Amino acid sequence: MKDSKSNNKQTNTQNSDADFDEFDDDVKSKSQFKREMHALQDLGIALTKLTSKQFARIPVSEKLRYIIEQLPSITHNSAKKRHLQFIGKLMRSEDIEALTEAYERIKTDNHQVARQHKALELWRxxxxxxxxQQVIEAMESFINDYPKSDRQQLRQLVRLAQKEKTIDKPPANSRKLFCFLRDTVAQSLNRDDD
Known part of the structure; x- marks a missing residue:
């Protein structure tokens, strides 16, 4: 008789453990829920820091777009905090994967632009x-990478910028040289896309 009772207890315990395991996968702890909500709020804060052109590329509902666009007009700290919490709350109903993917794409684009800017500065x-000899090598390197560039204009801008540098004038031609390099690279990229 005792054996059947102990077997019954073991079976009941095993069944309740199995039920608990199924239930455990579906339910999040309060701490996990808070972490996810803070992550959504942080993503919302990051979205508020985007330029209007960048923010237009983010797939959000009109209500959330309006609420995020209102944030700069709020000056009081406690009101701003409440507004950010509201943004986090509204973000729960959004497609977070699409939002995150679009935001990451914008960040990647920004990093590429920064790398390109540094490369252009290095060339200049x-x-x-x-x-x-270094000047000639740098010009040849640029012309090899961008063969459609205007060589005569490049040489002229380099010559004027060097002259400007020797007589301690403001670097207007140096800026023009940078703009020329940037525009040449942009035109080359546009041709590649076509």
Whole structure:
């Protein structure tokens, strides 16, 4: 008789453990829920820091778009905090994967633009060196990478920027050289896309 009672207890315990395991997968702890809500709020804060052009690329509902666009007009700290919490609440009803993916794409684009900007600055700085051999190598490197560039204009801008540098004038031609390099790269990228 005792054996059947102990077997019954073991079976009941095993069944309740199985039920608990199924239930455990579906229910989140309060801490997990809070972490997810803070992550949504942080994503909402990141969205508020985007430019209007970047924010237009984010797939959000009109209500959330309106609420996020209202944030800069709120100046009082406690009101701003409540507004951010409301943004986090509204984000629960959004497609978070699509939002996150669009935001990451914008961040990646920003990093690419920054890398391209640094590369252009490096080319310009190499073209403005005192050592003429380095200048020639930098110009040839740029022309090899962008063969459709206007060589004559490039040489003229380099010459004017170097002259400007030697007489301590403001770097207007250096800026023009940078703009020329940037525009040439942009035109090349546009041709590649076509």
């Amino acid at each position: 700085n190499n073209m403005l060196q005192d050592d003429q």
